[in-house]
Amino acid sequence: MTPAASGAPVPALLADTAGGRDTASRTAHGCWYPSADPAGRQVAFICDRGGVPRLWAGPPGTGEARLLDANPEPVTEVSWSPDGRWIAYTVAPGGSGHTRVLCVHPDGTGRREVAGAVPGSSAHLGCWTRDGSALAVTVAEPVGENAPAETTGSRADEAWAHRDGTAVLLDDAHAAEGRARHPAGAPAGRLSAYLIDPDRTRSPVLLAAEPEAATLRVCDLTPDGRLALLRGGPRGRRRAVVWDTAGRRATCTLAVADGDPWIGRFSADGRTVWLRSDHDREFAALMALALDEHGEPAGLSVTAAREDSDMDLLAFPEDGHRAAVSWNTAGACELETLALNGDGPPRPISLEHEVVTRVAPAGPSGMLLALSGSQRRPGIWLVPHAAPPARTPWSSRDADAVPPGRPPVRPTPQRPSARDGLRLGGWYYRAPGRGPGEPAPCVIHLHGGPEEQERPVFDPLYHELLGRGLDVFAPDVRGSSGWGRSFVDADLGTGRFAAIDDVADCAAHAVTSGLADPTRLAVMGHSYGGYLTLASLVHHPELFRTGISVCGMSDLGTFFDGTEPWLAESAAHKYGHPERDRELLRALSPMSRVDALRVPLLAVHGEHDTNVPPQESRQIVRAAQSRGLAAELLVLPDEGHDFRHAHTRRLFRRTAGDWMQRHLTGAEAR
Template sequence: MTTKQYSFERYLNVRSAYGPGFSPDESVLSFLTNITGVAEVWSVSLEDKHIPRPLWPEQLTFRGERVASAAFSPQANELLVAADSGGNELMQLYLLAADGSQLIDLTARPNTMYLFGGWSPDGKRITYSSNERDPRYFDIYERDMASGEVRAMLVQDGSNYAYGYAPDGSKILVSRQNSNVRNQLILIDTISGEERVLVPEISEGAAAHLLPAWSIDRRGLYLLSNRDRQFLSLAYLDLETSQMTYLTDLSWDIELLALTKDGTRMAMVINEDGCSRLELFDVSRGWQERQELRGPVLPRGVVNEVVWSPYGSKLAITLTAADDAMDVWVWDFDHGVIRRTTQSSLGGIPRKALVSPSLIRYPTFDGREIPAFLYLPQSKQRNLGVVINVHGGPEGQTRPIFDPVTQYLVSCGYGVLAPNVRGSTGYGYEYQSLDDVELRMDSVADLRHAALWLTEKGIADPHRLAVMGGSYGGFMVLSAITTYPELWAAAVDIVGIANFVTFLENTGPWRRKLREAEYGSLEQNRAFLEKISPIHAIDRVVAPLFVVHGANDPRVPIGETEQIVSALHQRNVPVEYLRFEDEGHGLIKRANRLVAYPAIANFLAKYLGE
């Protein structure tokens, strides 16, 4: 079976739509899409339910820079927009008229980060977190939208993020992040400023308390937590006693939770081996008396967001799949229909030309089974050049979502294996912890065994194996080619860590504490971090390397890449390097992606070609 070959540009022209929000009267859906080459705010009417296909949307922002989020006021036709410049992640807040006629800068401090928390129920105030007092810490603020007056609601040397207001607007719910796997929930009284800690701090193990939502009687919070257990589960937190009770006991994470504003309907998304299962309930009489809500079947894929409309009559769902673009679907409960409300282009590529992966598990050095998604060409499936593509994080999970790079490589005849090595999320806290600090290199060993499995099964030509990854995945790439140099014909590192010492010294100051909880600290683990840093084993590299980095990267500063490039140049190892002055942590702008990814494809063709 042969499949027509499409250019890489076609795959990079596949668009996405996400970040849905409803206008106060539920007649308009706002969303973000990269139709213009970078995410901007758009909107589309929901009024005519008899039209089978989406109406033509309206573009509302024209910054030419990434918009991260947009949220309608609960009372007025205006949106609160968060956006950065040049990929620097220093989000600024803007007030956008719903017709796009006006965009007002509310913060105007480009070297400070502002993270939107939510509108007050009456639409007169917003809450947000910011590190304007000290770059290392995030405090909680409230802004009066009419006067512009700003009040500091919580000042503390930590990482405090606003979840939003209580239903009556009298309190702000805050998450204090103590590590990547532990946080506390805090209530702040907006009048007195009194701070109340709802869950105790613990120093070890997992204690995530995520996506809290108010119950119908306002006496408690539904939330997701994995305190004292392996998986994120649905729990109920009694606000009078601060007692938390688990309501579910699944062997998978519940990853998304949303309740209607009145607390009567609940949407819950379960991550089952990387795919999503959406469950809906009427909880107006409490969890024990819940009734499951059924309706049209949603296509199988990965759900990234669930957002209720103001009156709870509609649910917006962001959905994608490996062989389909990311779009927003709206479930209209009153009319019993679900509709794909946005229609992102597939770049002129027939859906049948896109490949869905197989979920496989391969054995590794300690007898564990490592889950992975295997993409194979439709024409030939043995003795292939294969790219092992490693996710970042490390608290992340490869899932079967649309990826233009993967689809293009498969169309070129390569296999792609996307493993969830130890340290990945989605498989329980124990599995997630298997790469912590001094166990770091065990995850790299999992990559070696992926290569061995591919060869043993006859899928991969042992002389045509490449490893590719971004961010922490970039570290995995560099570590793989320095620890197991004999395995790889080529490697691609995108914004990766080369030296843990310089990375921790230079990463955004607000990130260092949380990163040290995962990797180890310079004070206590410096010798080990130096030992495992790929830069100190650069003399072992023999595989040609392609490197990409953005000059504005606040997470993994560009110096990480330039250390590697310089060292390999000195050793005359083939290395190609693309530096983008207007990008940050990864490539956001379509113009830059059109430069970088075809160059990566040419690089791989050079070293993986038959």
């Protein structure tokens, strides 16, 4: 492998900020994203005790947890090195999407920035080398005249060409004009993957780079470093790439499903890649991709599959001899382990809660599960070999999920039918104390993505609304994951108009089922769900009494102008190309139909949102106010696209609850 370009990130030492031992283990909090040391004696994880998701570590059996980084930047991912010397983690300064990768020793010393420190750049965590000597990171960086030109193979759509770095994606016919406007060295979308030595004894090494990239993550490396497993491609068209690190070329490209970015791993000899893939399938399965001595494909077979369920998590808890797979069954999970050599039937793992969010090896101790469910906050369980899962001592108890006297609500699954006959999904939460035949004021809550899926997990926002006597219906409209590839693709292009109609059909389902009061319906959602909220209000203005858009797009044209270049690459496959499909995007944009808006609107946005810029909320609120409607904007300081601080999450929930209670029930906010 050749050295990296001069712009490669170099580790920079930071002050140590480790905190003390945990003394509040009984308070309500969440723990997630576990990663164990090689011996399985200590676990690094993310915990929001204290109000911000931070890096902690502790023994999985008995003992206290220790805060390893007391800085206020929210932590989003964690990975313990195979040699046990380092813990790598990703932070989001100010809550923004411009993340950085840091490393720290397990005792809290030696904290250093590994990548993402350059203003305007962003870095994402990749895998460690098998010996733990280097960490793969992906950096979003400008393209300069001296930047290396290697790419990760052919693009998913060669008709796409170039982005000018500030506004829209351009066709090939516009490329020369774009380059003339933006000379070499001007900002543009580019993702580059490097191998970084946290000890700084070796220079960074460039693994791969992709101009105008949508995503790029290094998921695994063969023990000799000859091959890398990359995950790239736009949303809805993710791909696994087997990458020859010396020849800088793709030896094989295979479709993989959206969802968890850790898509697979190489066998110990580098001759097999185990993948979570939906290649030529409706639902993702475990596949074995055989490779020859040159890393070229030599065969593909299905190792484990279900006809009506996606595999949404794949991990390797027993040194690659067995796989742990999580099956998505209408939003809930079923977990099992299986021998990769086919020796013996799968072993089911009993789960205390509905959803597995992560599986991680714990060496001789077994494996770790991050669990969430409708009855508890996220927690971490240790699964010893041939023993049932046990909650770790620093994960909160189920009894601490909500304040005393307000038990969490277990939702019921729903399968509405769209007007064109497509079966949808979702979960209905009934407010406590409501009789079975009593129609209730109801909030339709729409998830983001669009490829996300509504899962039966504890959501404090839902319980805020339920505590005010409001039901919540959280549906999966077309475009959501978990229901097969055809369902995910059903909203592409003009299919998005049908997705907007799905929201109205889900409202009708809640009413005709006798659950919701047709005169007291509201709609709200986050990100794409915020867009869908605005679109529903202007396409079906007679249905809802109010709406709340959270970090939603109000104009798809200005969204493409303002979002991150690599996010624009990924989003154009879902929504439409901002040049070729300009008229479609205009027709789909709520701002183009704002005259149809009839009801009060609340918009909420993070101050530092770089995914969907706050201007998207500002312009729709101004437009509503200019038409004499009640419209308000709540901007949350020090937050980005996802709200990570406890005090702002509480402010958001209280504000949303007050708004919905006032407009659906006429009652004064408490």
